[in-house]
Amino acid sequence: MVESFSRYKPLLYSFVHAASKLQFIKMTPPAIVVHYHELWLKGGNRDFFLGKLLTALRRSLEGISVVRIEKPGDRFVVRLAEGAPMEEASARIERVFGVAYYAIARPVERSLEAIAEAAWEEIRGLEFRTFAVRAKRSDKSFPHPSMEIESEVGRVLLEKLRADGRDVRVKLNNPDLACHIEITPGPALVYARKIRGAGGLPANTAGRITCLLSGGFDSAVAAYHMMKRGAHLSFAHFYGTGAEPGDSSLHVARNLVRQLVPYQFQTRLYCIPFEGIQREIVRYAPENFRILLYRRMMLRIAEIVAKRERALALVTGDSLGQVASQTLRNLVAVEKAASLPVFRPLIGADKIEILDTARKIGTYGISSEPFHDCCPVFLPRVPALHADACELEAAEEKLDVQALIDKGVRGASIESFQYESGAVTSKEQSRRGAEARTAATGL
Ligand code: ATP
Numbered sequence: 001m002v003e004s005f006s007r008y009k010p011l012l013y014s015f016v017h018a019a020s021k022l023q024f025i026k027m028t029p030p031a032i033v034v035h036y037h038e039l040w041l042k043g044g045n046r047d048f049f050l051g052k053l054l055t056a057l058r059r060s061l062e063g064i065s066v067v068r069i070e071k072p073g074d075r076f077v078v079r080l081a082e083g084a085p086m087e088e089a090s091a092r093i094e095r096v097f098g099v100a101y102y103a104i105a106r107p108v109e110r111s112l113e114a115i116a117e118a119a120w121e122e123i124r125g126l127e128f129r130t131f132a133v134r135a136k137r138s139d140k141s142f143p144h145p146s147m148e149i150e151s152e153v154g155r156v157l158l159e160k161l162r163a164d165g166r167d168v169r170v171k172l173n174n175p176d177l178a179c180h181i182e183i184t185p186g187p188a189l190v191y192a193r194k195i196r197g198a199g200g201l202p203a204n205t206a207g208r209i210t211c212l213l214s215g216g217f218d219s220a221v222a223a224y225h226m227m228k229r230g231a232h233l234s235f236a237h238f239y240g241t242g243a244e245p246g247d248s249s250l251h252v253a254r255n256l257v258r259q260l261v262p263y264q265f266q267t268r269l270y271c272i273p274f275e276g277i278q279r280e281i282v283r284y285a286p287e288n289f290r291i292l293l294y295r296r297m298m299l300r301i302a303e304i305v306a307k308r309e310r311a312l313a314l315v316t317g318d319s320l321g322q323v324a325s326q327t328l329r330n331l332v333a334v335e336k337a338a339s340l341p342v343f344r345p346l347i348g349a350d351k352i353e354i355l356d357t358a359r360k361i362g363t364y365g366i367s368s369e370p371f372h373d374c375c376p377v378f379l380p381r382v383p384a385l386h387a388d389a390c391e392l393e394a395a396e397e398k399l400d401v402q403a404l405i406d407k408g409v410r411g412a413s414i415e416s417f418q419y420e421s422g423a424v425t426s427k428e429q430s431r432r433g434a435e436a437r438t439a440a441t442g443l
């Protein structure tokens, strides 16, 4: 039985409430059992991925009192200290990539009787027709083998359920509900309610990518998808000056980065003034190609960012056919301006699916804020639908492309973001410091 955390929340409250009545739980706070997918563990990289997952768990739980994180087999057990905020710990683990599911476990004295009693407390309020007890004994000093624990606890549960008038039966293969018992050193653990984890691969396992982040919905969702596969992202945002002073898209880009950084703990946002570049394009290039030429300039400048960040690819929020600039031909023609691969994880996604993800990851509200988007500025009356790269290169002939890249790069400011102890902090890197560090890359 895997549930999403939002469905589980009321149960969590009731569990914590019920827990306060139980003496043993007062003495031993609940533990969180964290399961990962086996898929990415094949081959010699197992220790690397598990090490990264453990690091991600540790960093995500910073500031919450954790006694220790154990690994009694193919899962992690997070032992929280007394008084540790369980709901906060759950919310933090919910954002750790690589976690298939997790569960809040009742710690219980190591006797079959106490374990069966805790198992009953755990399952009595749940709806199911078939169930099984699954025991794992990683501490072999416990005198009863796993099979005996399973059959004994199963027998007690069945008796109690029947006495309660419930029409249920034991089913060992694919039951509606599995009640898990873990015998590890320290108290035994009992849990039946699994909460779906973030899935994906642990943070920072797949290399670096630079994301072209607008203030809209799509690019933040695209970033999330790549982070979920273990990529470490840096961000390039191009902004106009806005109708009113301060009314640009910068605050939206910053807030999106703040929302995304907990998945990977650290990142940098490059804010690049774009209006001057757009004016040059408007002045010297054919009107119908404007948006495509903006995008080509963005890719070129983002490549410089990528170089500084040692990123091997770019990512955008393009989705096939979403707007005129995202027809197949236009995407191909724009991409030719970049030498790095351009990844578009949303290429086959509908807007509705993208918005669902944006809601799930908390970027929807941020992208809905009003802001001054630089791209619609000087919008062409009739945008080209099917450009090819040669046409766009010809359209750029009157532009000093290198000078425009330099202009963007010189104007860029760099902000670094950290996720520590459950909070995001940011600071602007001094231009001079950044210049010194980036002399080699030009940014
Ligand atoms: P939405 O379509 O939801 O308004 P979007 O982020 O997809 O948001 P588009 O206008 O569709 O915006 O742009 C396509 C892609 O081009 C974006 O996903 C983003 O990767 C890139 N892009 C557009 N504008 C900017 C910008 N101002 N700064 C950085 N990247 C941008």
Ligand code: MG
Pocket: 216, 218, 317, 318, 319, 322
């Ligand atoms: Mg879009």
